[in-house]
Structure formats: C-alpha cells, structure tokens
Amino acid sequence: MTKGKVAGIIANLVFVEVDGPVQQNEICYINLGDTKLMAEVIKVMGTQAYVQVFESTRGLKVNDTVDFTGHMLEVSLGPGILSKNFDGLQNDLDKMHGVFLQRGEHTNPLEDDKKWEFKPIAKPGDVLEAAGWLGEVKENWMPHKIMIPFKFKGKYTVKSIVEAGEYTIKDTIAVVTDEDGKDIDLTMVQKWPVKVAIKAYKEKPRPFKLLETGVRVIDTLNPIAEGGTGFIPGPFGTGKTVLQHALSKQAEADMIIVAACGERANEVVEIFTEFPELDDPRTGRKLMERTTIIANTSNMPVAAREASVYTAMTLAEYYRAMGLKILLLADSTSRWAQALREMSNRMEELPGQDAFPMDLPAIISNFYSRAGFTYLNNDATGSITFIGTVSPAGGNLKEPVTESTKKAARCFYALSQQRADSKRYPAIDPLESYSKYAEYPELEKYFRENIDAEWPEKIALARDILIRSREVDEQINILGDDGVPIEYHDRFWKGEVVDFIILQQDAFDNIDNSTPLDRQKYMLDKVLDIYHTDFTFESFEDVGAFFKKVINVMKQMNYSEFQSDKFKENEKELNTLIEERKTA
Amino acid sequence: METQAFQKIYTKITQITKATCSLKATGIGYEEMAIVNGRLAQVVKIIGDEVTLQIFSGTEGVPTNAEVIFLGRPPVLKVGEELSGRFFNAYGDPIDGGPAVEGEERQIGGPSVNPVRRKQPSEFIPTGIAGIDLNNALVTGQKIPFFADPDQPFNQVMANVALRADADKIILGGMGLTNDDYLYYKNVFDNAGALDRIISFVNTTENPPVERILVPDMALTAAEYFAVDKHQKVLVLLTDMTLYADALSIVSNRMDQIPSKDSMPGSLYSDLAKIYEKAVQFPDGGSITIIAVTTLSGGDITHAIPDNTGYITEGQLFLRKDTDIGKVIVDPFRSLSRLKQLVIGKKTRADHPQVMNAAIRLYADAANAKTKQENGFDLTDYDERALNFAKDYSEKLLAIDVNVEVDQMLDTGWNLFGEYFKPAEVGIKQEFVDQYWPKED
Numbered sequence A: 001m002t003k004g005k006v007a008g009i010i011a012n013l014v015f016v017e018v019d020g021p022v023q024q025n026e027i028c029y030i031n032l033g034d035t036k037l038m039a040e041v042i043k044v045m046g047t048q049a050y051v052q053v054f055e056s057t058r059g060l061k062v063n064d065t066v067d068f069t070g071h072m073l074e075v076s077l078g079p080g081i082l083s084k085n086f087d088g089l090q091n092d093l094d095k096m097h098g099v100f101l102q103r104g105e106h107t108n109p110l111e112d113d114k115k116w117e118f119k120p121i122a123k124p125g126d127v128l129e130a131a132g133w134l135g136e137v138k139e140n141w142m143p144h145k146i147m148i149p150f151k152f153k154g155k156y157t158v159k160s161i162v163e164a165g166e167y168t169i170k171d172t173i174a175v176v177t178d179e180d181g182k183d184i185d186l187t188m189v190q191k192w193p194v195k196v197a198i199k200a201y202k203e204k205p206r207p208f209k210l211l212e213t214g215v216r217v218i219d220t221l222n223p224i225a226e227g228g229t230g231f232i233p234g235p236f237g238t239g240k241t242v243l244q245h246a247l248s249k250q251a252e253a254d255m256i257i258v259a260a261c262g263e264r265a266n267e268v269v270e271i272f273t274e275f276p277e278l279d280d281p282r283t284g285r286k287l288m289e290r291t292t293i294i295a296n297t298s299n300m301p302v303a304a305r306e307a308s309v310y311t312a313m314t315l316a317e318y319y320r321a322m323g324l325k326i327l328l329l330a331d332s333t334s335r336w337a338q339a340l341r342e343m344s345n346r347m348e349e350l351p352g353q354d355a356f357p358m359d360l361p362a363i364i365s366n367f368y369s370r371a372g373f374t375y376l377n378n379d380a381t382g383s384i385t386f387i388g389t390v391s392p393a394g395g396n397l398k399e400p401v402t403e404s405t406k407k408a409a410r411c412f413y414a415l416s417q418q419r420a421d422s423k424r425y426p427a428i429d430p431l432e433s434y435s436k437y438a439e440y441p442e443l444e445k446y447f448r449e450n451i452d453a454e455w456p457e458k459i460a461l462a463r464d465i466l467i468r469s470r471e472v473d474e475q476i477n478i479l480g481d482d483g484v485p486i487e488y489h490d491r492f493w494k495g496e497v498v499d500f501i502i503l504q505q506d507a508f509d510n511i512d513n514s515t516p517l518d519r520q521k522y523m524l525d526k527v528l529d530i531y532h533t534d535f536t537f538e539s540f541e542d543v544g545a546f547f548k549k550v551i552n553v554m555k556q557m558n559y560s561e562f563q564s565d566k567f568k569e570n571e572k573e574l575n576t577l578i579e580e581r582k583t584a
Numbered sequence B: 001m002e003t004q005a006f007q008k009i010y011t012k013i014t015q016i017t018k019a020t021c022s023l024k025a026t027g028i029g030y031e032e033m034a035i036v037n038g039r040l041a042q043v044v045k046i047i048g049d050e051v052t053l054q055i056f057s058g059t060e061g062v063p064t065n066a067e068v069i070f071l072g073r074p075p076v077l078k079v080g081e082e083l084s085g086r087f088f089n090a091y092g093d094p095i096d097g098g099p100a101v102e103g104e105e106r107q108i109g110g111p112s113v114n115p116v117r118r119k120q121p122s123e124f125i126p127t128g129i130a131g132i133d134l135n136n137a138l139v140t141g142q143k144i145p146f147f148a149d150p151d152q153p154f155n156q157v158m159a160n161v162a163l164r165a166d167a168d169k170i171i172l173g174g175m176g177l178t179n180d181d182y183l184y185y186k187n188v189f190d191n192a193g194a195l196d197r198i199i200s201f202v203n204t205t206e207n208p209p210v211e212r213i214l215v216p217d218m219a220l221t222a223a224e225y226f227a228v229d230k231h232q233k234v235l236v237l238l239t240d241m242t243l244y245a246d247a248l249s250i251v252s253n254r255m256d257q258i259p260s261k262d263s264m265p266g267s268l269y270s271d272l273a274k275i276y277e278k279a280v281q282f283p284d285g286g287s288i289t290i291i292a293v294t295t296l297s298g299g300d301i302t303h304a305i306p307d308n309t310g311y312i313t314e315g316q317l318f319l320r321k322d323t324d325i326g327k328v329i330v331d332p333f334r335s336l337s338r339l340k341q342l343v344i345g346k347k348t349r350a351d352h353p354q355v356m357n358a359a360i361r362l363y364a365d366a367a368n369a370k371t372k373q374e375n376g377f378d379l380t381d382y383d384e385r386a387l388n389f390a391k392d393y394s395e396k397l398l399a400i401d402v403n404v405e406v407d408q409m410l411d412t413g414w415n416l417f418g419e420y421f422k423p424a425e426v427g428i429k430q431e432f433v434d435q436y437w438p439k440e441d
C-alpha cells in the first residue's frame, strides 16, 4: 500500500507527500504517535495528496507518517445495523469508551460474535446477481436479507448454502461460483463505499404511491410519494426538527434512518431517550426497533458531518435492496453544505455564491437522486423516501443551499416565520409549499382509487379557500372590520377553519399528532361542508364568535379518538351549531 | 511566563502580517503554543518547514529578529478546586494579585462528549424572573443567549440569574467587557458573598481583541473539570459572544480567508457550536449550563452572528423596553426556551403550561388591539380589557425586576385573568379553572 508523510497542516486540511498511487476519496490513516487519525483524499497535485482529516489535527507534525488503505470511505453492511446509534463514519457510539469522544477511536459497527437465526432463500443451482437474496435473518422483527455483495459483477451460481440455523456474521453461509468457475465464500457482511450509489436494482419508475405521514398539511395538501424527495427549509425555531421527529415517529415506513447532521446533541438525546419507550402504532413494537440514528452533531468533526449523510443514504440503499420501505431524514443538509464550504475555502478554491463551492448544486442533486422507488431484480419493490431540512442563513430562501435543493427535491415544505410566531404549527406555509407529485397522473389515479374519486378537486378547493381567505384578510386589515361587507368576514373565517382544523396539528398530543388518511378525508369533508353552507349573521362580531366556536368544537374532535363517543358527541355539538346559524 | 533552559530559541522571522508571523522551524506540532518576544502565540499553519504563528496580542512592534520559543504543547489551563474565587485573564493567568493555581494541566478546546453519554436535561433552574421562569423556563444543561441591543441591561439580568440559580459553580467568561462592567460583576458577586463559587476569565476592552478567542475555551475547560470530575452543577456565563465572533473575523480576514456572510468566517457555525455544545447534562448529576449574551446591531437577528447562534442554541431571550410601563421586559413573543417543555407542568405546578399559553395569547390580542387603535379603528370592549391586562401583565410578570417563586407567578397570572376576563375568554382547561380561578369576594 502507498505510504506518505505529512508535509503541511491547515486546520483539518493536511498535505501528504506520497510514495505511490493514491485515488480520489481514498481513506488514509495519519499516525500521530499511537493514535490513527482517519482522513480522506479530496485532491491530488503531483505527489501531494490533500486530505481532510475526520478528527482534530492538534499536535500533528510535519513528517508524521501516513498509511493509505486503497479504498474509499466504506460502511459495513450486515445484520446489526437496526436500532444502532452510529457516528457519521459508522462507529458504534455505544461501544466507545469514556464520556468524551477520543480521536482515533474506531468501533465495530456490527457484532462479530452475535448469532443470528439464518434461513436460506436461495438453493444450490440458483443463478443470482449482485443484491440477489441468499437468505434472511430476523433483525428485531424485520426480515433482513443476506445478499450477493453489491460489488460483485456478472452472474453467480449458488454452489452450496448452509442449513437454517444460528450463524455469526463472520461464518460462511454460502459458496457461489462466478462466471469463470471460481468459488467464492460468502458471509453475512459486505462493504460498500458511501459516496457511490448502490444500483443493484432493475428499474426506478416514477413514484406512484402515497407515503402516509400522518401529518395533514403534508398528506392532504402537499403529499409526498413513496420513493419521493422533499425538503423543509425554515429559519431557526420554526419547527424543522419537531416536524422531522414527527415524521420519524408516524410515517408509514418499515425503517427510519435519521441523520442528525451538524445539529444539537440534545435533540439526538431526545430520540435516544424517547424512542425506546414509544410505541410504533402500526406494529405495536417500540419505535427504536425500526430506527437507526446517524449522529454527527454540530460539535463533532466537520468533515465527518459531510460523510454522515452519505453513510445514512448507503444504509438506506442497503435496506431498500431487501425490499423494504425506508424513510431517510436528514437534519440539516445546510450543515453538510457548510462543511463543504469550510473545506473548499481552506483549499482556496474559487468560491461560488456566499462562498459555497461552485459545484454545490450538482452535489446536492446527485445526493437526492439516490432516493427513489425501485423494482428489484427479483421483482420485489423497495423504496427510499428522503426528506431533508435546510437552514437558510438569515431565513432568506434565496440562498444557495435552498435554491440548489429546490431544483433537486420534488416537495417543498416552506416553514413560515409568521406562522411559527403565531404558534400555527406545523408552520408549513400552505400556499408557498408544493408537491410536484400531486400533479403526477400516477398519483392522481392513486388518490381517486384509494381515497376519494373527487380527491384532487377537493384539494384544489381547499387551497382556493385558503387563498381567498388570505385576500379578504388583507382587505379587512386595510378597511377595518366594519369597513367591509359581512361576507368578507364569512370568507375569512371559512379559511381559518381549514387552517385550524386541517393545517394545524399538535405534534405533542398523542392523538392529534398522527392522522390516518381515512380520518383526514373525513375531516376535510366536514370542513368543505361548512364552506358550502350559507350562514346568516347580524354583524361582523357574530361571524368571528360563531366560527371560533366551530373551530373549538372541531379541535376537540381532532383531539379525540376517531369515531369514539367523545368524537361523536363533539360532532353532534358541531351539527347543532351549524343548524342554528344556517340560512334557512 | 514559562520558558525552559533546554528550549531552542529561534530568532529569524521571515514574514509578518497584522496578526501572524512566520518562521522556519521543524518538529512543531499543530496548534502548539509559542512565545514571540514575550507575547503568546499559537501555530495556525505549517507548510513544510515554514510555521505560521498567530500572535494573540497583535504583531505591532514585533521585529524580524524576535525571540521565538515553542512550548511543545497546545494552550492549557491548570484545574483544581483552587480555581474557585479567582480572576484570570484570557491565558488563564491570575489578574487578582493572587498566586498561580497549582493543579492538573488540561488542554483547552478538548473533545466533545459522546452523545450517548448525555442525559436528557430535566432539572428546572428558577431565576425569580417571571419573563424567564414562567414563559421561558431554563433547564440545566441548556445553552441559551440573551439577544439584546448594546444599551440594554443584560449584564445586570445575567448577574441576577447567576446568583439566584442554584449552581455549585458560576464561571464568567468576559469578552470585550468594559472595565466598568467587569468591576460591576466583581462587586455584585462580592456583595452576594458568592465569590468563593465564582471563577472568572476576563478579557476587557483594554486587552487586545484577538485574545478573546481563548476565553470561552478557558471557561469551559474549567467547567468540564467541575462538571465531569466533581459532578457539580456549573453555570457558565459568556458575554459578549458578538465580540468573540468579531475577533474570529478579524483573524480570518487578516489571514486572507474568504469571508462568507457579513464578513464572518465560513466556519462561524462550527466555531460557535463547539462552544455552545459544551452545555451538557450528565447522568451522575454534573451539568454545564451556558447563558450567553449576543448583542445585536439595530435589533437585526438576520445578521450572521445572531442567526448562526439561533440555529445552535436552545432558544433565545429577548430583552425589550416596554414604553407603556417604562421598564425592560423579557419579550414573550420573540423569546423561546426550547427545553421548557421538559420541566414546565412537570417540575412546576400542573397549570403552568396553560397559564403561560393563555397569558401570551391574551397579550397577543392586546398587541392586535393596539395596532387597531394606532390605525384609528374603534376598539371593542374586549380590546379595552386586553389592553389593560397587557399593561398589568407587563408590569407584574414580564418586567426584569420581578423576583418571585413560580407558584406566585402562576397565582398572579390567575388574578389578572380574573380581573379582566371571563373563563371562556381565557380558554384554560376546566379542571384548572375550577381549582385556581379567583373567587369573587
């Protein structure tokens, strides 16, 4: 392997004089005494490799030795990933010693001696390609497929496979023969470089199914498709993290991967603390059983922050190849972009807008393109739905990360400062935000067949009500409450009903936090009924007073178990209220 | 300052800029400390045998034949119980006339706590200030700044909070503190008889600005000693973080780095996060809580310093002058404690969240009424009552001179509701109304 010597140091950028070939993105270890600092090649000039070090370079000296590994940053793929807390480089955080993260400490992401209950799927004579399923083990409750390694090219004939039984990830579970007749022993683990997309699938069609999130303003008004992409930009404090946590708790996915990328450690601690206790409503198991966390918080090394999103995506691709439905969340992708900026500035590259690297848009769109719905080679399906947050500097959506992401992601969930200030949570601006999937004929068909034959029209109407409510609100503010006709107040308040009952949702209430689709449809129908009803009012004060009561009763409905006695009682009260005011 | 006989002395500086000097030297470690003609400096760049040093007090008057001695170690602080009650400069040298501290040498700016070794914060910090305790309760292990214009009394509020918080140690990191403010802190702590549990690292306006860069790391290294080794509850006060960030930008601009927004270094977010994320709750009871000050210019929170801070800290406290009552209040709309839900109604009375929300909602109604009034529209009876409520609420609860227990804040809240509103207008859960609504007399 190539060796090198440190020739220069600027923060975590180190220049290494090398004695042989190196590859772009190759991993090397710098020897600082007995401590091995992990680093990645990011540029090569003649015999000098520029490496970004994933740990602090304090105390490093010129002429310290460097060992190259011949491979890029890789993750280990095998049973044992689920429910783990990893750092951005897939070190198992729970295995690390001491209170503080010691540099140079690298821990095994998997357990070499743990026994897994293996069941063969393939039989001798079967011909498989990369990602072909050999067998499966139960990881928590999940059928974890053991596959032909993704790196394998061509066809492989299964020569032998072990019987059902207990095996460790290091045991040989199958022998396959390649096209040249060479036998290869396979275990339950394989490695894959994180910056390369895993493409061992047959086809990636346009997404055509809804991914239920339980969040009304998303599912009803701006739906995300299974295998789709979306992003959540918003100034600090507008609810990005609360929304992502809500999605991670409720979304209808087999597995959730949360990449805490350059944000607060206490927010990750919240997941560590709560998820092992919280139930997954769909399986009755604990949420942590379907969750894996990649924690590279803001105080952890910056270069590893960039790696963390790739690590998370690669784990998602691995599980997708097992035919699972993955939801990948990253909070916040801006921190990853900032990590790129810090390095690009240190290398004195020509800066783009706001000193971000010129190729930022390409990097972002390349990353988002790794999500998607796939047909696997065996015709099973698997998907990665990806939703990232963006933290725009100064809350200005015209900054490079937001703009680049807007080009890459198909759903845009803009959090509005104004809505957050008035505690209208989730603060997703219903009119600024959009879902491109809502316009896909595939999805439209899906809605008409699975929710309501008139669904797209109803959604369009709900949007319309909101727009018109906003317009008259402006008029009322200019002309005064009694300077406008009473109908204006009626129109304004009908929009408020949509806002309070459909858009607003209490993420901290055990019932309101998650609304299944049938219930979303039920409530939307109710709200639209009210819209279609004509009411008679004496004065503008009556309008507000009436609709406040309507909103209050409907909120109680949102807080009650669907179709429970309490729900029905409130519904009756609502009907009475409406009857009283209805124009004869 | 330390020098040792066997150390090699370099006397040939090859380059001098406003903040740095370079020389040829070998065997030097990155971030190693050095002394250049008696001034402390740190290695910021090594290319081959050329070493660049950042001189904290500036390069004015540094000659090309200055004596350069490398200390063979990064910046350190000697830690021990003896730190208590002492005042130090940015380098950790005593400025109170007392002896040097004997103790274990610790590198400053050390590694981060493994997130799985943290505990979720859950201990309420009462301060007596209702604008904080009632609406923005603080929790041990939290990090939160005051966002304030330079003319607001944030140092006074912070000193009060520090003294009332039940902390084992209070560590003051002063950056660009005026001498008057420095003496103010010293006096307040002295008068409160609290000096023995206070440790200060101070860079005043009389000291070179770049020295400030060391202050937070010094303060937090001391904090980690008490929180980790001694399992104590430590409160760290950092004022003014805007001046700290300004010092960072001075350095990066002088080193010709490409500035990003507002001429701040592109690494500002990471630099600030490294400091604030030292706030932590440990399972064994030790904790570090950070309360900071970020001064704003013209109230602009979109400037890179408050903006990056807001993305890092767990909320922010806004001070504002309420002209109606002529007092400074904690603004209930723009202030936020992100950790408050971990304690309110759990460590405090069960009606706390509802009283808090109801009062703020009514205060917002008053703000709307005020806008209506200013635009010349008629006020309804409700509007009038809301306006009167707001004035009382501001005076009796939001003003920073309030100093009462949380239960009393809640009782005051109920009394104000009873005085100006009907239960239906307040919209609090019936069980609490039954229990706390003031009885007619």
Ligand SMILES: Nc1ncnc2c1ncn2[C@@H]1O[C@H](COP(=O)(O)OP(=O)(O)O)[C@@H](O)[C@H]1O
Pocket: A234, A235, A236, A237, A238, A239, A240, A241, A242, A243, A425, A426, A427, A505, A506, A507, A508, B337, B338, B339
């Ligand atoms: N859906 C919600 N329901 C209630 N409160 C919310 C909601 N979303 C956000 N909040 C409030 O806003 C605060 C900040 O939210 P957070 O998600 O941390 O913001 P961001 O990640 O955008 O900075 C939370 O601590 C909480 O008090």
Ligand SMILES: [Mg+2]
Pocket: A240, A241, A242, A263, A331
């Ligand atoms: Mg957040």
